[in-house]
Amino acid sequence: MTAETRAAVRPPWWRNLRVLRAVAQIAAVLGALAVFVFLLLTVRTNLEAKGISTSFDFLTQPAGFTVAGSGLERTEPIWKFIIFGGAKNTLLSIALGLPLTTLLGLIVGVGRLSRNFLVRQAATIYVETLRNIPPLLVILFTFLALLLPLPTIQNATTVADLIVVSNREIAFPSLANQENAAIFWLLVLVALAAAATVWIWRSRLFDRTGRPHHRVLWSLATFAAIAAAAWFALGEPVVISKPVVDERVITGGFKMLASYVTVTLALTVYTASHVAEIIRGSILAVPKGQTEASFAVGLTNFQRYRFVVLPQAARIAIPPMINQYLNFTKNTSLALAVGYAEVTFVIVTVIGNANPAPQSIAILMVVYLVFSLTISAISNAVNRRLQLASKR
């Protein structure tokens, strides 16, 4: 084909695909830009008309109160730290909630596949009930119908001399540092390292000789021996502190706000119903031959799950589990309804104190985007590792 004929074949520009593609993209970008600029200008005009500042200066203004339960009570109460405190409270809820959710979901999911009829039914009822009601309702019910009726702080009851229960705070025994505590915790780390070494040694021995490794027992014994020796040698550097109620104040122990317990518990119970379905689906997706083979080599039920089925199911389950973790994180925002001072609640308070709403909402969204992106980055990294391992 000569250059001349090709030129003749080339379509006119309004039918040239390359031109059309460029035009379409430019039009889309310009359109989006136009909408964006228009909204921005409108917002600016409106804010100026109402005399609302567009700067983030308010963050360093004093706030006049602190965020309960964040551990940041002692910092200077300016808005910036208040928002930090809220974000930290969100994190605290996630940190406890995600492992609990996974565990509960695992139990219920395996329960749905149990050979026992009643266990199966119980797990099914759990899943089908909780999956089909809104999480906000679970939170409100937990708070209004389960936790608020608990005794007030004045008549707080103590369960088994260990746990103090009231409708404001719930306190568990904790460890309290005494003299030499720093050295003791250092030695605990040493003990952990020693236990890990023993674990590796026993594993290698087992690989080499085939003798039973009993690595759990060995490692625990090592750890306990060193930690106990350190504890006695240093003269009781760490003691158990039991919570005690005294004049409407709980002293000692590890305290949790009732609202924190509500949110974490309710979201755990709710999300676990979704996780259970994921676990069940993933277990069912493991080829049946695997189960049959493990029965054939004489594994017990527990061994079959622990060494054959669950490791394979875990790979299948990870991507949908990431989704549930993200949902949990986003659902912590519902704590607003029961007054747990997580980041959404804090931002609403910030706006309620006559601070500019646009900036505050922007901060709120950035906080959630950071949480979401971090969780999906971590989970995707784990996923990639496991998936690669499976292809070996």
Place this chain on the structure above:
Amino acid sequence: MSDPIDLMPPLPPEAEEAPWRPSKLTPREWARENLFSNWWNSLLTVLFGVGFVYLGYRTLRFVFVSADWEIVRINLTNFMLGRFPREEIWRVWVSAYVLIAAVGLTVGAYHQTAVERAAEAGLPHATPSVSDRLKRFWPAILLIAVLLALSETITPLLIVLGAFAVGIAARFAGPLLPASIRRWSWAILLVGIVAWLQILNAAGGVGWNDWGGLHLTLFMTVAGIVLAFPIGLLAALARRSTLPALRILSVTYIEFIRGVPLITLLLMGQFMLRFFVPEGFPVPSDVTRALIAITLFEGAYVAEVVRGGLQAVPRGQSEAAYAVGLPTPKVMRFIVLPQALRAVIPAMVGQFISLFKDTSLLYIIGVLEMLSVSEAANAQPIFQGRGLSSVTLPLVGLIYWVGSYTMSKESRRIERKLGVGER
């Protein structure tokens, strides 16, 4: 002289594709297998058996003895309609009747068309029996029974029975329409929806700012999904587009929305939307603002659902369409989208359920949906401080549960029918 073939024994009827079932066990064997196969199982059986009996007893006792349903009886209209003006309630009923009639006609017409098509193709077309329907919709029937039992007068019972009658009559009138009208049955539905809105709204009616309760929840769910669908479809197509600019715009929108909770968008609507309105225009009301936030939110999720469907269409389909010379819009319109959208029906129902549950968040921004009504009822002087949330919240929960459970069961039925996931 008889045909020799007649002498052959009749062939057994072709085995139907029945799901595999274990052979029948005697109750004793069943119990041994399922309850007492070993000591561990027996222990679990005893523990869970005791637990079931105890919880069952407590639940029955709560429902029939200890719970004081007075608060629900008095506030039932609030739970259903919020602060809908009481003298205008006839509008709710009339509009519902019109809508039910339109839906019944459409369903009937579609059904008849499907039957005729199946007959033309020589395929069987099974009509579900009444007992099948009872099995499928028992939660909804239970809910209606509970609500009617809690109502103070007999009027709601009569009206609901009337609604059933209208629905069934329309359902059986639908097939009687001539085929030329039946082809436009979607238009009947559209007219029904417009009429429904007009009856509620027009001539001194009640705008949606004054709707509430279950009525508002249902409206928000349906309106949210319907409005979000075009946005989601466009975003999904843009995300799959070969034009990078479109793809980036779409990914930004989808991932941003999916990264933040719905409540932040609702708060944005609450606190910020008024700044986006140019001067001289009225600031939209609470419900409208919430609807805008919900639409934006759902759009991103619908986009992901539709994208899943688009990815499920084999490449060969669009390649073949391009090969016969169809331009891109036609490839999408006639080849890809029909297959993709069919495949995503179950996932869309899932999205619908999730939005149905998410409408509860309107409580937080102060719109009078069912949870807000529950709170408001508990703040009434006669019920204040009596801890009756443990009565009202389970009722609201039951309503949500019935809706979500029925829809998820139905979506699994559709999934089986379409054979999605079996390919």
